[in-house]
Amino acid sequence: MAKVTVYITGSIAAYKGIEVVRGLQKQGHVVRVVMTAAACKLVAPATLAALTKQPVLTSLWTDQDPIPHIELADWTDLAVVVPASADIIAKLANGLADDAASTTLLATSAPKIVVPAMNSHMWAAAPTQRNLKQLQADGVTIIEPAQGMLAEGYAGKGRLPEPAAIVADVQAMLTANGPLQGRRILITAGGTREPIDPVRFIGNRSSGKMGMALARAALAAGATVTLVVGQVSVPLPQSPRLTVVPVESTADLLTAVQREFSAADALLMAAAVADFRPTQAADQKVKKAADRADWQLTLTETTDVLKTVADQKRPGQLVVGFAAETQNLLANAQKKLASKGADMIVANAVGGQNGAFGSNRDQVTILRAHQAVDQWPEMSKDGVATKLVTQLATMMKSGD
Template identity: 55%
Template sequence: MKITVYLTGGIACYKAVEVVRGLEKAGHKVRIVMTKNAEKFVGSVTLASLTKYPVLDDLWTKKNQASIPHVHLAQWTELAVVVPATASFIAKIANGFADEAATTTFLATSAPKLIIPAMNDQMWNNPATQRNLSKLKLDGIKIMEPAVGVLAEGYSAKGRMPELKNILLWIGKQIRRAKKLANKKIIVTAGGTLEAIDPVRFIGNRSSGKMGIAIAKAAANLGANVTLIYANITVSLPHDPLIKNVHVESTEDMLNIVEKYFVDCNALIMVAAVADWRVKRIADHKLKKNANQDTLNLSLIKTPDILKTVSKQKGKDQIIMGFAAETNELLKNASKKLQEKDADYIIANDVSQNVFGNDQDQVTILSRHNTPKKLKKMSKNEVAKYLVNIIVQEFDK
């Protein structure tokens, strides 16, 4: 797993070095973010030597001025761990501060987050600290209670950083909980299929593949083995050992590959914008534009209906989620598709409002047994996580 460890400025900071070593010994890839106060206790060179990767501690160095290192690291992260977490850092992240490298990177991170506080007992028991911890819990951030033991001040009380063994066991437990789709096989389709007219031209659509790829990543982050069947896309493919990228071009190609992998999959999420029509006869040469020719007539025939075809092969334990990209009468058309395709879910998506290639989207979820649920407008990554969690809930039934 890709884990970013945040070190903040408490005396327990030196113990965090052993946490980093323990995570690496467990096979995880670790990168480090440090506050300037943390570096007063432990040098960044120590952590860089352990991880073989530069420590992020300043957004304003010359090498960082031409890049956006906090966003890149936030996107890389699959789990964020703050150890030790000081009262000051807890207060900042609970209230959305982004005033230096650590808080900015943490705020930009959408991966699961773990907090391991360590501080004086009076600071721990302060109402402001407890309010901030409550805020973090409401945001879904997991908190490991500090231990009772001898503090830096020389007396015993609650606030001491837990022992290394207990920290690693707790992090491991949270990782296992996060892998809700471990051992599940999920197919995700993405992008727009292309139907050749001649060796040069084709019929296509505006799909970027961004949503499908976001869903593939979200499923892999929960431990699923994902087969990403992609057609024409305009964004980068994911590079993840849990994601197998399979390229296709036409709708018929996609159907053949989906059927191949559907046999033993647990869920199919059909996000791809497939072409509904193809030319009846593909020219074997480039169709030239002649001087006396003002029109070109193409005879089109239907392409295979992938969702409907595969739904007929669906087993009782398999889940199928399709997308309905519409420009008008969204719910009416999506409801019709839900019934005709015999899918478990249809995600209605109004594509008339600059959706293709955009980072944000607003969808409505339709299912057989529930009233439609319209989500608020959010990033496609957030939509992806929401939809994948629906699949998780289906498996838990």
């Protein structure tokens, strides 16, 4: 349990700060709130006071304490600015202290997490990016905004990440001494793309949600995580203990995993890896032609990344593979367990109305050699990831 101060500032996403406060409380943390004058125009301080059972600090001139910003700064184990407006980012980066929020932040020596939310033009503006770099240089953790529809009615980068994801990232920072403390976990996520020509590719429907959930769960358990990520449609976790390695094709993925695997204690291969690629990619865009109505591609198998890497594992290393199947789930997963050299296969059904691709929920079956098949109930992908990481930690501890 930690003492967390949440700063809500003047972004239209201020209402989501309430969900973050509730999420942190559900994790068992004690939460107090500071609000800027602009935030008070968007969300009533009385709402946060009722939730936290603590007065909300909105002014330096209060009857409760003659120096409230110092009392709260000394109380704080972690400061979370959510949503963080361009204004508060600029103040924090430049040491300004002209209201309750900026003054308390300046006085706070505890770690800080800043979660920006603003119009995409404001986010991309040179002063904002310069201020963010300064905050990072000062040791502040930045959880970047997501792509999506903005309040102005058009899409862009600047949307606040979902509150549950923010809470998970905060929890990861607070639980760095968990059961995987000191362990290095390598995770692959998202889909690979195999080029057909400079503008076309063969891809798949993977959203990357399972891989992101695994990364958050491993970070929450205290691990140092390397995330090798292909194409994803969800935000990446943010943590000082996270290294992100972007890749495009299956060959890129193999190169990255082989490079990182020797330093890892475990590999979780959640990426949706292409099984085939064009035998030869065109150097230029293939144009329509009057003398043909079709275009046939010749495909060849890609390298089996899971098997290749599992064959190289040393004693004590664990390799977990994922089997996404549209039919004969158990039979295909058993075959994969026997042929790939993995210590565990996490099997799930994809495709159809209830498929796992893109969904926030999943139902998986765990297969291990010489053990009974373990079918888990349907749960959120974050729930699957947490349970899987807990099992991984147990396996590492027992040397199993």
